[in-house]
Amino acid sequence: MVEWLRSLTTQFQYISAALVLVVGLVIGYLVGRINDRILRSAGIPEAVEGTSLERTARKFGTDTVSIIAQGSAWIIYIVSILYALEVAELVQTGLVLAQAWTLLPSYIVAVLIVMVGLLAGDKAELLVSEYLRGVKLPEVSVIATTVRYTVVFVAILLALAQIGIAVGVLLILLAAYLFAMVLFSAVALHQLLTSAAAGLYLLLNQPYGIGDRVAVADQQGVVQEVDVFVTRIEDDGSEYVIPNHLVFRRGVVIERE
């Protein structure tokens, strides 16, 4: 009787382990499919079109969306296999499982952050280089590359922080880098920014308009164009391009006849 009962429990263990495994596989497969659907209908394939991550994925005969969807499915497969082993009491997986529960989410998030970071970096590079394509200067591609690696660097930093690796030094590096960038652009773009601020006022209030005869900063003539950064004044065939911050600093004389 006892013998029979024991064999029943062992069998029951195996049956329930198999059940767990099957349910886990089915759920994993379904989650993978649903994620795939959601990502595709959210327009992710178009958004990642042309990025290098997508190109690498294509080389291996897959794409970014299926990698993410398959990844989510595989996580569930692994968890269910571990759980099935635990139920069958073949291996003492309790410890592994407990650790997995605490670590797995942060690792998943870290991997996702890196992937999103790579994609965002690629996308940013594409956008910037598209925008700069009108500038026919080969060296200008440095800007696009810088933007890309900045985004990737921040993503890796976030991912490392997520899985609890000390990122203090890297953080200082990032801060120094950002500070240098801000300082650099503040110095380099100072005139442009003040011009733009003045230009906003000029466009909103229009103290003078196209066709008015004005005198600004030693130049006088007829206003031909006012945009955010400059005012174009023409006199006898010479066109003066005057930065808007000069209009503010030096003032403007509107000549009425």
Place this chain on the structure above:
Amino acid sequence: MTDPGDLLADIVDDIDALFLFSPSGSYYDRAASIEDLDVVVVAPENTVGAETFVELPLEFDQIADRIRFGVEGALDQDLVEEGDVIAATAGLFADGTDMVARVRVGTAGHTGLYDLFTDSRAEPGVIRDVFGVAIELGRKGQKGKPVGALFVVGDAGKVMNKSRPLSYNPFEKSHVHVGDPIVNVMLKEFSRLDGAFVISDSGKIVSAYRYLEPSAEGVEIPKGLGARHMAAGAITRDTSAVAIVLSESDGMVRAFKSGELMLELDPEEY
């Protein structure tokens, strides 16, 4: 025994360059593989990746205008020289290539058609957009009735000083540019106003309701055109603006530069 190909061979005999107007990709590849022959592509967009390319701002309805524009553009880019003989292939009745013409560069006279777009004060895109608005207005009219309109593009400061307002300017303190999507509707409504639209080099609509006051002395425009065309011709002679006129009586779009009629388009053809 001759076949039609021999007769046509005369047309392309000893040509210096071959001009392809809006060719298909495979057609261009076949033409490009011919040795010792310069191939120039003339199209609204360089879709075939040609090295020598002239951008066509409008699909001119007159094939002669299209060829003239392409040749003048190529001349301007030093792709051909005066006296060269070229052959042009284009689509006259169908979208594909169905005709070939032989043209001697320079004999057609420098009409300035290319300069109208690329060498005017206003940006080429702005002139193209104004043409678009005028053609649209000519085709649809205002509430189904034909309307006339006069757009003066570029050199807005000088134009404003050579004109006066007929009424309050509806575009005062606004920032509307001709390329904006709302503009077609807006100009359709404003086209019932008398007077001219003044547009700046960068495409900003500076004013409507302007009465142009250039001196019309010695301005020659084709007989039979009205006061609107005369004003357009005269203002472009006095300033470096381009004037684009939609005629109320015959519905044609005409462009003036330096006091001369440069281009005539029929909106119905677009």
